[in-house]
Amino acid sequence: MKKILLAALILIVSALAFGDRINKLVAVVNIEVTTPKESTVSEGRLFYFDYKILLEVTAPIQQKMFFSENTLSIYYPASKKAFLFRSRITQTFPLFAVLLMTVEDDLGLTQLGFKLERTEKKKHGKVFVFVPENEMLRKELESYEVEIDGDGLVTSIRVFAKGRRLVSETAISDYKETGNLKLPHFINTIKYDAKGNVVTSEKMTMDSIIVNAMIPKRVKEFSLPEGAEVEEIDW
Amino acid sequence: MKKAFFMLILLAVAFSGTFMSAEQNVIIMGGQPQQQQSYSSGGDPITASAIAAATHVNKMMWWGAGCLFGLLGVGAAYLIEPSPPATMLMGKDANYAAIFTENYKNTGKSIQTKYALYGCLAEGLLISLYYLFVIILFAEVTDDLYYY
Numbered sequence: 001m002k003k004i005l006l007a008a009l010i011l012i013v014s015a016l017a018f019g020d021r022i023n024k025l026v027a028v029v030n031i032e033v034t035t036p037k038e039s040t041v042s043e044g045r046l047f048y049f050d051y052k053i054l055l056e057v058t059a060p061i062q063q064k065m066f067f068s069e070n071t072l073s074i075y076y077p078a079s080k081k082a083f084l085f086r087s088r089i090t091q092t093f094p095l096f097a098v099l100l101m102t103v104e105d106d107l108g109l110t111q112l113g114f115k116l117e118r119t120e121k122k123k124h125g126k127v128f129v130f131v132p133e134n135e136m137l138r139k140e141l142e143s144y145e146v147e148i149d150g151d152g153l154v155t156s157i158r159v160f161a162k163g164r165r166l167v168s169e170t171a172i173s174d175y176k177e178t179g180n181l182k183l184p185h186f187i188n189t190i191k192y193d194a195k196g197n198v199v200t201s202e203k204m205t206m207d208s209i210i211v212n213a214m215i216p217k218r219v220k221e222f223s224l225p226e227g228a229e230v231e232e233i234d235w
Numbered sequence: 236m237k238k239a240f241f242m243l244i245l246l247a248v249a250f251s252g253t254f255m256s257a258e259q260n261v262i263i264m265g266g267q268p269q270q271q272q273s274y275s276s277g278g279d280p281i282t283a284s285a286i287a288a289a290t291h292v293n294k295m296m297w298w299g300a301g302c303l304f305g306l307l308g309v310g311a312a313y314l315i316e317p318s319p320p321a322t323m324l325m326g327k328d329a330n331y332a333a334i335f336t337e338n339y340k341n342t343g344k345s346i347q348t349k350y351a352l353y354g355c356l357a358e359g360l361l362i363s364l365y366y367l368f369v370i371i372l373f374a375e376v377t378d379d380l381y382y383y
Contacts, residue, residue: 037278038283040326061327079329199287
């Protein structure tokens, strides 16, 4: 339930955040996912348009990941094999959604039913503590703590479950001017289990971000090619 | 009598609670880990998916569902399949993705169903204790009336 709520929350925020500020975006990305057992570094290009995301992974393997509403498609051009995940909830790419949240003054949290409970002054900025007003959210989440530096840039987001248990913390840095906006080029999310052990660490480094860029036709019209071996999975 | 009843309730809750606080053993399903086979993107998908599912599935929530909704909660736990996080499949080949997805789904479903069942059993135990208390109370009251 927590995952469903968080995923819905992130997607709604990204939709709200994306609103008038960023309609389309293209970026070169490097994503490192580390678990206690292994680490995988992927490189590729990310396209964002019409609330959809196409992630063209070029290394270590050719892969196309397409997030669209309730479906996630993963296509392997080399073997012409694909997985089509149909979910009851909207599919999202959390690392990228965080980037979209940073362009909103309050990460869009107020519109999502969070209220600002208090502000704490820190040495180099402030921490804004948001708590859920929605009863269903309150059962899962205790608070969102957003740290903003002296320049008004979001530097970290910490999510706490009931009992002040740290669920995840996201460090956001390397802000650069991109169009009329200042966007972060490095996002690192660490997720913890109930015992406080690190479960995963997800780092996304972005380069060559172009806001409101022209999206190639092949990307806009992406679909699984005919003749591909598709395995459909309903969640 | 009231004291004994509440003590029995506490025991029932504690009994159910031991399952939840027990070590979160990784459940490896879908056959033995294929240590001989190497994947182009490295790592063992069966172990990775089992650990991921054990971590991501909300055990408390499913225990609560079993407790509140009984067998309906258990049924829902069996039918609702958890979805793996997309980042875990990034950079992984098709073979890895297939095995990871299948095992994540099965392991997650197994954990959900297990904890929903624990919740259901706890609910059943509480209800049984309640009826036992009522029967004992009734017996005592009727005994008193008899002696009068």
